[in-house]
Amino acid sequence: xxxxxxxxxxxxxxxxxxxxxxxxxxxxxxxxxxxxxxxxxxxxxxxxxxxxxxxxxxxxxxxxxxxxxxxxxxxxxxxxxxxxxxxxxxxxxxxxxxxxxxxxxxxxxxxxxxxxxxxxxxxxxxxxxxxxxxxxxxxxxxxxxxxxxxxxxxxxxxxxxxxxxxxxxxxxxxxxxxxxxxxxxxxxxxxxxxxxxxxxxxxxxxxxxxxxxxxxxxxxxxxxxxxxxxxxxxxxxxxxxxxxxxxxxxxxxxxxxxxxxxxxxxxxxxxxxxxxxxxxxxxxxxxxxxxxxxxxxxxxxxxxxxxxxxxxxxxxxxxxxxxxxxx
Numbered sequence: 402x403x404x405x406x407x408x409x410x411x412x413x414x415x416x417x418x419x420x421x422x423x424x425x426x427x428x429x430x431x432x433x434x435x436x437x438x439x440x441x442x443x444x445x446x447x448x449x450x451x452x453x454x455x456x457x458x459x460x461x462x463x464x465x466x467x468x469x470x471x472x473x474x475x476x477x478x479x480x481x482x483x484x485x486x487x488x489x490x491x492x493x494x495x496x497x498x499x500x501x502x503x504x505x506x507x508x509x510x511x512x513x514x515x516x517x518x519x520x521x522x523x524x525x526x527x528x529x530x531x532x533x534x535x536x537x538x539x540x541x542x543x544x545x546x547x548x549x550x551x552x553x554x555x556x557x558x559x560x561x562x563x564x565x566x567x568x569x570x571x572x573x574x575x576x577x578x579x580x581x582x583x584x585x586x587x588x589x590x591x592x593x594x595x596x597x598x599x600x601x602x603x604x605x606x607x608x609x610x611x612x613x614x615x616x617x618x619x620x621x622x623x624x625x626x627x628x629x630x631x632x633x634x635x636x637x638x639x640x641x642x643x644x645x646x647x648x649x650x651x652x653x654x655x656x657x658x659x660x661x662x663x664x665x666x667x668x669x670x671x672x673x674x675x676x677x678x679x680x681x682x683x684x685x686x687x688x689x690x691x692x693x694x695x696x697x698x699x700x701x702x703x704x705x706x707x708x709x710x711x712x713x714x715x716x717x718x719x720x721x722x723x724x725x726x727x728x
Contacts, residue, residue: 407548407581414586420593423586424456427578431460435541440576442543443529444469444495446483447606449545449579452587454487455594456578457543463494466539468532470525473501474610474624477632486597500528505621512618512656514728521609530568542573546580547587604649613728617656622709623671626654629707630673637699643677647689650677652703653727654710661711670711673703678725686720 414420440457444450444467457465467487471480480497487493507520533539567573579587591601607613611627630652638644653674661668675696677689691699700713716723 405581414589417593420589423590424593427456428460431457431576431578434576435461438540439538440465440541440543441533441539442467444483446479448591448601448603449547449587451596451600452591453543453545453578455596458491458493466494466496466536468496468529470498470500470528472504472521472525474612477628486600496532498528498532508619510618517612518609521612526567530571533571540574541576543576546577548581548583551580607726613726614651614653616727623654626671626707626709627652630703630710633702633706634675634699641695647677648679659712663711668711670709672712672714673710674714674716676716686725688717688719
């Protein structure tokens with residue numbers, strides 16, 4: 402089968418009409434490709450995999466099996482949202498796997514960033530493969546590949562995150578319904594398919610999740626401090642009109658402690674670093690200017706509501722010299 406490529410003269414999908422036409426065409430093509438067979442999808446809750454899931458549910462309903470692996474490194478409320486949207490609202494055939502202990506036990510004591518990433522990626526494939534082997538009649542694997550993924554892998558910028566890592570006994574034909582789309586087009590399609598805005602317009606989130614925002618060896622208590630502080634930051638940005646204005650914002654809790662005072666006593670606890678950035682192409686990144694009063698309020702909430710944190714720092718560093726994530 403010839404590789405599908407984006408036509409040079411293809412109009413940008415930026416209206417409901419263009420989105421509906423694309424959805425209609427993809428539903429027809431998916432039915433044609435899949436027939437009465439089952440399709441497997443690793444559903445992370447990210448924009449691309451969520452839109453692919455919604456498209457496939459529209460096309461083939463219960464023939465799609467979505468596997469959501471919770472590796473314990475997701476943001477607060479994310480696994481619950483995946484279950485609510487796909488299982489409860491869209492009536493998807495969803496397999497939920499809570500593999501938190503499995504991932505965190507493997508990561509215990511590992512501080513090297515690359516090793517951490519490899520453990521998280523490798524373990525994810527293991528868990529997904531185990532679930533795939535339990536199913537009968539699956540001949541297809543759906544993926545949220547988008548056009549920039551194809552271009553970047555062709556240019557050697559990054560390895561394409563396709564099915565390359567799956568064990569040999571699991572050979573599936575790929576279904577990639579949004580592979581010729583850019584990210585902004587995928588979002589328009591997602592909205593037309595009825596996905597909630599906070600899923601369609603959610604910020605970029607790395608594959609290893611909060612694992613890259615918990616520098617050094619991950620411990621459960623520090624990971625929880627990252628998750629809770631991140632939730633406060635997101636809530637405050639939402640309340641103060643910054644959520645749609647800032648490209649990406651998150652917290653990092655590094656692996657060192659400093660002296661502070663809590664309830665009149667010495668508190669030897671972690672700092673929390675806040676990062677808020679804007680970019681067009683992710684090659685260069687500028688830092689958002691957060692109003693001073695808001696920063697004071699965020700600091701007050703994080704230091705009083707999140708166990709183990711006694712300082713809040715703001716990262717003013719653009720890219721270059723800093724990268725977006727800490728690991």
